[in-house]
Amino acid sequence: MAVDDSPMEANASRDANQRLQPLEGTISPCEKEIHALSVEANGSAAQGDGEDACDNLPRLSRLCDRLTRAHLARDTLHERAMPSPTEIRIKVEAAERTVARAEKRLAAETEAHQEKLKKYELRVRENRAAGHRGVNGRPPVPMARLSPYAPLQ
Known part of the structure; x- marks a missing residue:
């Protein structure tokens, strides 16, 4: 039917x-x-x-x-x-695009973090030169600790 x-x-x-x-x-x-x-x-x-x-x-x-x-x-x-060769090629290309995006994002985040560290160091030097102590706040967290895959020490 x-x-x-x-x-x-x-x-x-x-x-x-x-x-x-x-x-x-x-x-x-x-x-x-x-x-x-x-x-x-x-x-x-x-x-x-x-x-x-x-x-x-x-x-x-x-x-x-x-x-x-x-x-x-x-x-x-x-x-x-078994997937067809076209399916395999499409999946490989998608994985390569994902990796490229992740690498680009990691590079941008690393650069931003390095900039943050430089600003902190500059502020610490300026405050010490001005005679101020302990007003700098907590230092930025190291990049290795920001990664969820990095082992904690």
Whole structure:
């Protein structure tokens, strides 16, 4: 049924959508059973008893078909999970722009802080030359302590 309740033909079901782990759970038993059936068929063919080997052919065919479809679905999931080269390039360029902005901002903040330190030192020298003591206030915090990533001492 479509959104407007129109009947439509479809070739999908909710059970057909699978994730990677259930697909791996399908692939492994299929491979084991195919191997067991092929060993059994080779053993009965070596003994000359060809009827048992023919009885397993439909089962073997269905298992091979199921295994092929599971491998195809797994490969499709892997392809969809991988970003395209265009997406990767866009993300790298965005990261480079972010780094450039951060470096520019850090340089501006460092320059402003150095200016603040120079003004403080100038004020301290002027006050000491004028004979004033202790009127300079608290010195600016060192730049290393301003960073949230710098270790505290």
